[in-house]
Amino acid sequence: MSNHFFSDDAVPMALLRKRAFNLRWAQQPEGVIPLTAADPDFAACPAVREALVHYVTDGVLGYVPAEGLPDFREAVAAWMRSTRQLNCAATDVFATDSAASAMAVIARACLKPGDEALIPAPVDFLLHHTLGRAGAVVVRVPVTRATTAGEFIAGMEARLTPRTRMLWLCNPHNPLGVVYSREWLKEVAEWAIGRGLRILSDEIWSDIVYTPHRHVALASISPEIARQTVTVYGFSKNFALAGLRVGCVVATDAAWMKEIIAASDAESTVYGVSVLSQVAVVAALEGGREWLAEFVRHLQSQRDYVTERLARWPGVTAAPPQGTYVIFPCTQSLDDDSQRLVQRLRDEARVALVPGAERWFGQGSAGHVRICFSTSRGILKEAFDRMEPVVKKIAASRGAKNNLP
Numbered sequence: 001m002s003n004h005f006f007s008d009d010a011v012p013m014a015l016l017r018k019r020a021f022n023l024r025w026a027q028q029p030e031g032v033i034p035l036t037a038a039d040p041d042f043a044a045c046p047a048v049r050e051a052l053v054h055y056v057t058d059g060v061l062g063y064v065p066a067e068g069l070p071d072f073r074e075a076v077a078a079w080m081r082s083t084r085q086l087n088c089a090a091t092d093v094f095a096t097d098s099a100a101s102a103m104a105v106i107a108r109a110c111l112k113p114g115d116e117a118l119i120p121a122p123v124d125f126l127l128h129h130t131l132g133r134a135g136a137v138v139v140r141v142p143v144t145r146a147t148t149a150g151e152f153i154a155g156m157e158a159r160l161t162p163r164t165r166m167l168w169l170c171n172p173h174n175p176l177g178v179v180y181s182r183e184w185l186k187e188v189a190e191w192a193i194g195r196g197l198r199i200l201s202d203e204i205w206s207d208i209v210y211t212p213h214r215h216v217a218l219a220s221i222s223p224e225i226a227r228q229t230v231t232v233y234g235f236s237k238n239f240a241l242a243g244l245r246v247g248c249v250v251a252t253d254a255a256w257m258k259e260i261i262a263a264s265d266a267e268s269t270v271y272g273v274s275v276l277s278q279v280a281v282v283a284a285l286e287g288g289r290e291w292l293a294e295f296v297r298h299l300q301s302q303r304d305y306v307t308e309r310l311a312r313w314p315g316v317t318a319a320p321p322q323g324t325y326v327i328f329p330c331t332q333s334l335d336d337d338s339q340r341l342v343q344r345l346r347d348e349a350r351v352a353l354v355p356g357a358e359r360w361f362g363q364g365s366a367g368h369v370r371i372c373f374s375t376s377r378g379i380l381k382e383a384f385d386r387m388e389p390v391v392k393k394i395a396a397s398r399g400a401k402n403n404l405p
């Protein structure tokens with residue numbers, strides 16, 4: 001397969017300007033390049049598009065089972081077994097109308113108001129948002145890319161109370177780009193289980209991992225860890241299906257799964273995933289493997305390019321992500337206030353980024369910006385060509401030390 005799916009002219013710009021919301025093209029003033037929400041600038045894979053057309057053409061669009069279409073549940077379980085040795089059956093899969101809502105449902109199912117959940121800080125806002133909405137108390141445990149399992153455990157131990165019920169992890173980690181090793185995960189999970197905690201593992205990014213790193217599904221590590229883990233998975237990042245609002249929960253403990261389904265209210269049809277979204281996922285998992293592999297190859301080259309371009313920003317440090325398609329440089333030497341820096345880049349370079357603000361990533365994100373690179377090389381180059389002179393001007397006025405060799 002050629003990489004024409006991800007070439008410069010594969011970006012459907014006219015459509016993105018009309019359809020790409022959530023801080024992206026359709027919500028930016030003309031001329032602003034949005035490297036904001038982590039959503040690809042490319043069309044979904046042909047297998048998905050064809051399957052949707054066929055299903056709609058057939059025209060039967062009635063109710064489907066509350067837990068998800070049997071084909072959906074089987075396709076996800078088969079994918080989990082074959083791509084990450086996560087030993088699960090179709091009955092261990094519950095279709096949700098996004099990974100975000102999977103997290104919200106799990107929070108409601110597992111936590112009572114006032115219960116505490118440990119989460120890393122920084123991390124994507126959805127963890128603290130969904131926990132907060134369920135009335136749970138969010139307890140943040142600081143992490144950096146270098147945090148060892150022992151250090152993370154010490155951070156959790158210091159924050160443990162009799163109300164601590166859960167640990168929520170994000171692997172690969174958005175925005176730090178870390179892909180946790182089997183050893184790291186095992187040590188952390190065994191500690192949590194030893195303290196009687198259940199674990200939510202948000203693995204929505206798990207298909208976007210760069211060699212030589214490998215994703216290890218937490219629930220694949222041991223039967224004991226699998227029993228105490230609920231995995232959140234999704235299709236927005238890997239298969240560019242964010243607008244279909246579809247994700248899933250994978251839990252091998254039947255009683256726990258029952259509680260989660262009950263908390264969703266899917267059985268009363270108050271909640272449920274569009275049948276078309278489920279059909280799209282089946283097609284993606286069964287016919288999109290090569291497209292996904294090509295996408296990851298494109299992203300790895302984008303990751304290398306973005307790292308090289310950021311190395312030219314005076315005083316800025318940026319570790320290349322091991323997974324995800326976001327990079328999170330420390331821009332403190334340019335401006336302590338990342339909101340102000342992002343505003344300046346928007347005004348002067350016409351490029352939109354996400355500031356390392358409490359609202360987006362919680363504590364530990366100040367002084368950083370997040371840059372999403374799931375676009376074409378042409379757009380990424382244009383964005384950096386525009387930002388570089390502005391950054392150099394800011395650095396010169398701050399007297400920042402140039403970090404060029």
Ligand SMILES: Cc1ncc(COP(=O)(O)O)c(C=O)c1O
Binds near residue numbers: 202204242
């Ligand atoms: C870590 C993380 N979890 C969950 C989500 C939500 O994904 P979905 O579009 O399926 O709700 C995102 C999307 O940005 C994410 O980065």
